[in-house]
Amino acid sequence: MTAVPSQTDAPRTIVIGFRRWRAWNLRPMLRAQGGTLRFVRDVAGAQAHGPGADDRVIVWGAGTPAGLPALIAHSGATLVRVEDGFIRSVGLGSDLIPPRSLVFDPCGIYFDATRPSRLEQLLAQTAFDAALCDRAARLRAIIVTRGLTKYNIENPAPPHWRSHGRQVVLVPGQVETDASIALGCAAAGVRTNHALLVAVRAARPDAFVVYKPHPDVMAGNRRGALAARATHGLADHVETGASILACLAHADELHTMTSLAGFDALLRGVPVVTHGMPFYAGWGLTHDCAGDHPAHRRRGRRLTLDELVAATLLLYPHYWDPAKAAFVAAESALAAIASERDRLRASPAHDRHARGFWRRQGRKAGVLAWAWLGPGLRD
Incomplete structure (x- = not known):
């Protein structure tokens, strides 16, 4: 089973630079890990919270906001890079569809070949039984x-x-x-x-x-x-x-x-x-x-091939079930994605959901409206 982040020993989490729609979509997953969650615009905002060695700082992907290396070096906080998982959703991320899987990488990020990532370490070092x-x-x-x-x-x-x-x-x-x-x-x-x-x-x-x-x-x-x-x-x-x-x-x-x-x-x-x-x-x-x-x-x-799959799809990502508001096993998440996809294909709205321009824009506008007008993101 993929290790699910503990809710009892989770550090304080400071999230830097997420767009509001992304913060809105990912907040339930980050809150489920426990601890205090803060979304800030930039490194200065993170610094204002006085991060320490027991805290973690999250950024999206391979981005390195100005001042981030110094913040990590001086605070001792753990830098974690977050990205979509490999089997993500029914719908495009660029259409603001929430992900069903995420990776949390404290080493690098899987698509950055300039340095080792947690996935590369798993592939290189795991004793696959x-x-x-x-x-x-x-x-x-x-x-x-x-x-x-x-x-x-x-x-x-x-x-x-x-x-x-x-x-x-x-x-x-x-x-x-x-x-x-x-x-x-x-x-x-x-x-x-x-x-x-x-x-x-x-x-x-x-x-x-x-x-x-x-x-x-x-x-x-x-x-x-x-x-x-x-x-x-x-x-x-x-x-x-x-x-x-x-x-x-x-x-x-x-x-x-x-x-x-x-x-x-x-x-x-x-x-x-x-x-x-x-x-x-x-x-x-x-x-x-x-x-x-x-x-x-x-x-x-x-x-x-099965060792590659084990690290890439079982050990590295975390899978999310929005109905349960909880992290779940890979098999459960993939079954839910397949069922949602099959229901959509059987519905008359399938083509409009996948390719209808105005329908997609309307759905994106709804996510943006909730992100801006819904409950505040500074928990």
């Missing part, structure tokens, strides 16, 4: 059978491309401003969707290359779209309808910079080529083109 690996294998079977991904909103219909017998290479697009690219790809390596397609075409000149834009880009929430002319001669097909899972079911190989789609592919037995250093690279399960990256040199251990 048979019981844990068996549990991971069962969880992986649930994920594959139920067709779960990070956001769980895409159309499950199969793709309609025709490869005419050629090897199908799937290339998932990424949000090019994401920290996972800045921190997971070498400065002189592949760092854009266009550069990735160029590298794939050079490596697989005879393949049928399918480019799939990122869902946040498709939804209009993030930048990173490639113009059709930019894919000409590089991709044989641009897939904008079928889900990543439907594409994987018809792919022979996946190439990526740091996309979570590579992890989805590994779970389903699809060979993966990495051009950056995502958390799942460097453990002997992928073909890594960035072998000179410092993270690759740190990750010398060879893992089985």
Whole structure:
């Protein structure tokens, strides 16, 4: 079972710089860990609370607000970075849908390959026993059978491309401003969707290359779209309808910079080529083109797929059940996500929920209104 933060020995928690909608969405999860919770705008606000060695300071992702290192050094407080988990929700985070899983990392963060994260430490050091690996294998079977991904909103219909017998290479697009690219790809390596397609075409000149834009880009929430002319001669097909899972079911190989789609592919037995250093690279399960990256040199251990799953989905994240207002086991959370996704697919509102622009904007406006007009966030 994933260790759930204790409510009896939890330190005081000071959260720096969360946007109000994020603070509103995450407050129940942070409060469930016990202790006093404070949301502040910046490091000065945190300093005003006089943090000490028994306290923890939380920031989102890989961000380092001005003055944060000095605050941590002088106070002795524990710095914890928080991010969405790998199977997050039914709906996009960029649509302000609350997460069902979070990671709390006191070392780094999983997508920052410039330094070890707690996940990397787990993968490098854990003695994976048979019981844990068996549990991971069962969880992986649930994920594959139920067709779960990070956001769980895409159309499950199969793709309609025709490869005419050629090897199908799937290339998932990424949000090019994401920290996972800045921190997971070498400065002189592949760092854009266009550069990735160029590298794939050079490596697989005879393949049928399918480019799939990122869902946040498709939804209009993030930048990173490639113009059709930019894919000409590089991709044989641009897939904008079928889900990543439907594409994987018809792919022979996946190439990526740091996309979570590579992890989805590994779970389903699809060979993966990495051009950056995502958390799942460097453990002997992928073909890594960035072998000179410092993270690759740190990750010398060879893992089985179930060991990778055990650390990534059982030991590292915490899973949340909003109905119970409590942390739960991974299996329980994934079952709830799958059930919610299935109910939504069976409803007439499915397409509007997943892709309807105005419906999504209205839902986001509701979250923002509650965040600004609801009870105060300074507990």
